[in-house]
Amino acid sequence: MSESVIQIDEQAEIQKIIRQLNTLPNQLKAPGVLASAINATANEMKRKIGQRTRKRYAISDKKILTDRKQGGMYLERATGTSTEATLISMGGMVEVMAYMTRRNTETTAAMLKVLNESSFVGLGEKRGPKAFVATFESGHTAIVQRVPGEFYTRGRAKREEKYGPKADMTKIRKLMAPAVPMLYGKTYEEATQDYYSILQKHIQREVERVLDGFGRAA
Known part of the structure; x- marks a missing residue:
C-alpha cells in the first residue's frame, strides 16, 4: 500500500472542540478528544477498506487480510500528544x-x-x-x-x-x-472519500462523552 496522507487542520479542530466544552478542565481534554476521534475514524476507514477489498477481490484465504505478516492492516493510534493515526499494511506477494x-x-x-x-x-x-x-x-x-x-x-x-x-x-x-498492500491501495481512495464527515461525527461523539462525564484519554 503506497503511502497516503490525510491531513486536517489540527489547531482549528482543537479550537472548535474547546468552544463546545464548558469548563476549563474539560477544555484541557480537547487534544485527547481529537485523538480519540481520529482513532475512531481510522478504525472506521480500516473496516471500510477491508469491506471494499473483500467485495472487489476473489479472496479464498481470508487470513491474508488479518495476518500482519501477510499484509493484514493494523492501526498505530493517535495520542493526546501526537494526533496522528497510521494504518499500516506490509507484506509481499502471496x-x-x-x-x-x-x-x-x-x-x-x-x-x-x-x-x-x-x-x-x-x-x-x-x-x-x-x-x-x-x-x-x-x-x-x-x-x-x-x-x-x-x-x-x-x-x-x-x-x-x-x-x-x-x-x-x-x-x-x-x-x-498480488500482495495484500496492493489490494488495499486500489480501494483506499474510494473508501476514504468522506473521511472528514466521519471525523466530525466521531469528534461530536467524543465531545458528548466529555460533557456527560465519560471523557477518556486517547
Whole structure:
C-alpha cells in the first residue's frame, strides 16, 4: 500500500472542540478528544477498506487480510500528544491459492481468478508449462509450474523410487499473486472519500462523552 496522507487542520479542530466544552478542565481534554476521534475514524476507514477489498477481490484465504505478516492492516493510534493515526499494511506477494483457483485437469492448467468480476484464467497456458496443483512432503499444497532447463539433483533416487524411473526431475516453483498492500491501495481512495464527515461525527461523539462525564484519554 503506497503511502497516503490525510491531513486536517489540527489547531482549528482543537479550537472548535474547546468552544463546545464548558469548563476549563474539560477544555484541557480537547487534544485527547481529537485523538480519540481520529482513532475512531481510522478504525472506521480500516473496516471500510477491508469491506471494499473483500467485495472487489476473489479472496479464498481470508487470513491474508488479518495476518500482519501477510499484509493484514493494523492501526498505530493517535495520542493526546501526537494526533496522528497510521494504518499500516506490509507484506509481499502471496501464493495464488489465497485467491479463488481451480485445479488442473488432464487437459487444462490450474486456473486463477483475482477479481470477483473477472473470469478464471489458465496459468501457464500461453507462456511456459501449464500450472498444476502439487502437495509437498511437508503437506503444504500449492499451485506450481515447472522451470524449463532446471533440474533437481539432490533426492533424485528418492523421487525415482516414489514416481518411477521416468519421473520428471524438472524443478518446480510456486506461483505467486498480488500482495495484500496492493489490494488495499486500489480501494483506499474510494473508501476514504468522506473521511472528514466521519471525523466530525466521531469528534461530536467524543465531545458528548466529555460533557456527560465519560471523557477518556486517547
